[in-house]
Amino acid sequence: MLIVSRTIWLVLAAAAAHFQDGLAFPALLLAALIAWRGWRPWWIVPVVVAEAIYASDLFSHATGGGKLPGAMSNVFFQLIVFSFLALIGLALGWAVRRRSAA
Structure with missing residues (x-):
């Protein structure tokens, strides 16, 4: 249980650090666009992998x-x-899509 809670806090801290350095925005915005337009959700996988590789190299x-x-x-x-x-x-993109369709 301790490892799970530490990992969750570590992921949240890393996400906050990526908001500060600007790396979080492409994944967040492209994923929202994909869900909002109703495209296939696995299209975000190349973006996630590319950003993860770049961020690990950056840090x-x-x-x-x-x-x-x-x-x-x-x-x-x-x-x-x-x-x-x-x-x-x-x-977020799915919620916007549901809200605009209703």
Whole structure:
């Protein structure tokens, strides 16, 4: 249970860091666009993978105290973070689509 809660907080902290550096917006906005237009949701996968690779390369030399700097250079952790951001974007786009159709 402790590992799950720490991972959730780590993912949220990484997502907040990506909002600060601007990497969160493409995944979030493209996922919202895909859901809003009713396109296939797996079209966001290349964007998530590309951003995760770029973010892990960008943070590969990050140092500091705590677990976040070390986790930011892990491409698998970045895949989880950008998948989380894409799911939020898909949910927002789906909600807008449902609201405009009603």
